[in-house]
Amino acid sequence: MCDVTISLMRLTFTIQRFNPEVDSIVHPQEFRLDVGRGMTVLDALIRIKNECDGSLALRYSCRSAICGSCAMTINGSEKLACRTSLRKELEQHGHIAVAPLRNLPVIKDLVVDMASFWEKIRDVHPWLVSGARPTDEDIPVQTQVQGRANPQFHNVDACIMCGACVAACTVHEVSKGFAGPAALAKADRFLSDPREVPSATRARLSALQDEHGIWDCTRCNFCVEVCPKDVKPMEAIIRLRRASLERGMTTTGGARHVLGFTELVEQQGRLNEAIMPLKVVGFAPRGLLHILPLGMKMFFKGKVPNPFGHSFPGLSQLQAFIERVRRATPPV
Numbered sequence: 001m002c003d004v005t006i007s008l009m010r011l012t013f014t015i016q017r018f019n020p021e022v023d024s025i026v027h028p029q030e031f032r033l034d035v036g037r038g039m040t041v042l043d044a045l046i047r048i049k050n051e052c053d054g055s056l057a058l059r060y061s062c063r064s065a066i067c068g069s070c071a072m073t074i075n076g077s078e079k080l081a082c083r084t085s086l087r088k089e090l091e092q093h094g095h096i097a098v099a100p101l102r103n104l105p106v107i108k109d110l111v112v113d114m115a116s117f118w119e120k121i122r123d124v125h126p127w128l129v130s131g132a133r134p135t136d137e138d139i140p141v142q143t144q145v146q147g148r149a150n151p152q153f154h155n156v157d158a159c160i161m162c163g164a165c166v167a168a169c170t171v172h173e174v175s176k177g178f179a180g181p182a183a184l185a186k187a188d189r190f191l192s193d194p195r196e197v198p199s200a201t202r203a204r205l206s207a208l209q210d211e212h213g214i215w216d217c218t219r220c221n222f223c224v225e226v227c228p229k230d231v232k233p234m235e236a237i238i239r240l241r242r243a244s245l246e247r248g249m250t251t252t253g254g255a256r257h258v259l260g261f262t263e264l265v266e267q268q269g270r271l272n273e274a275i276m277p278l279k280v281v282g283f284a285p286r287g288l289l290h291i292l293p294l295g296m297k298m299f300f301k302g303k304v305p306n307p308f309g310h311s312f313p314g315l316s317q318l319q320a321f322i323e324r325v326r327r328a329t330p331p332v
C-alpha cells in the first residue's frame, strides 16, 4: 500500500498487476492517492508510477486522445485513460478500477500485446488502390473526394488505432481470428473512396467473405459504444455487407441469412423458423445434418411454426414499405 498526500480528495485505485517475471497470475493492487480537481485517470496513473511504484507498466504518449496508446479497461469499460475524468468515474462507479484491455495478451500490468491487432489491420490492405496517376480530367473526382469527405468516409478516418473496440468485441472474445471492428472499419474507408479502382474494391470485399470476415459480426454494438472517436465500426461492417450483396457476393451463410430473412418477411410478413435454416444452408446434406439437432430441439419445444402458415394481415403495406426503403437506400 502506498500513500502520497498532495491535495483535495483521497482516492483508492485498484490496478490489475501482472509481471511475467515474478507473477503466475494477475492480481489487484491498491494505491491511495490524493487527487486534484480535473485530473484524468492517466494523470493519476503517472503519479502512481512516479511517486508510489516505478515498476507499474503502462503506455501513453500524447495525453490528448490522439495517439491511441493509453486505451485500457476503466471500471469495466474500454476507455482512453487520458480523456477519462477521475471525478466522473467516481460519481458513476464510486471507485476507480483499472485493468489492461481485455482479450489481448498482457505483456505487463496495463500493457497489452497489440501484434494481432496490427496484423489484422495489415490484412485488409489499408491503402488506396487507384488507377493511373490523376490527370486534369480527374479533377472532378478529387473535388468530389474533398467536398464530401466527411459523409463519404463516415468518420472512419478518425480512428486512432487504440484497440478499444477489439477489446470490447464479443466475437473477438471467443474467436481470436475474427478480423475485428477496427480492421473492418479501415477496409470500409477505402470502399467509400471513389478513387479506388472497382477491381480492387471487388478483391477487397471478396477477401472479407471468408470465415472471420464481415459476416462473423453479431452486431452487438459494443465497438460503437466504446470507440472514443465515434468511428462506429459496426456501421462500417454493415456498409461492407451491403456492398458485397450489391456485387452479387451471396454464397456465404451470413449473406444467405440476410437475403433469406428479407425474402421470408417480404413473402409472409414474418420470420418463419421452419424455412429459414433451409434458406441459409440450402439442401446440402452436410449443412442439413449440422442443423438437424437444433431443428429437433426447436420442434419439441414448439418453436417451429407451420411452414405453410397464413400470411399476416397488412402484408401488402409491409411489402410496399420494404420497396420504399429499397428505393430510398443509395447503393454503397
Ligand code: SF4
Pocket (backbone or CB within 6 Å): 165, 168, 169, 170, 171, 172, 180, 181, 216, 217, 218, 219, 220, 221, 222, 223, 224, 233, 234, 237
Ligand atoms: S458489433 Fe460486431 S464488430 Fe462490433 S463489437 Fe459487436 S461483434 Fe464486434
Ligand code: SF4
Pocket (backbone or CB within 6 Å): 068, 158, 159, 160, 161, 162, 163, 164, 165, 166, 181, 182, 185, 226, 227, 228, 229, 230, 231, 232, 233
Ligand atoms: S475504431 Fe475507435 S475504438 Fe476502434 S481502434 Fe479505432 S478509434 Fe479505437
Ligand code: FES
Pocket (backbone or CB within 6 Å): 059, 060, 061, 062, 063, 064, 065, 066, 067, 068, 069, 070, 071, 080, 081, 082, 083
Ligand atoms: S495518451 Fe495518447 S490517446 Fe491517451
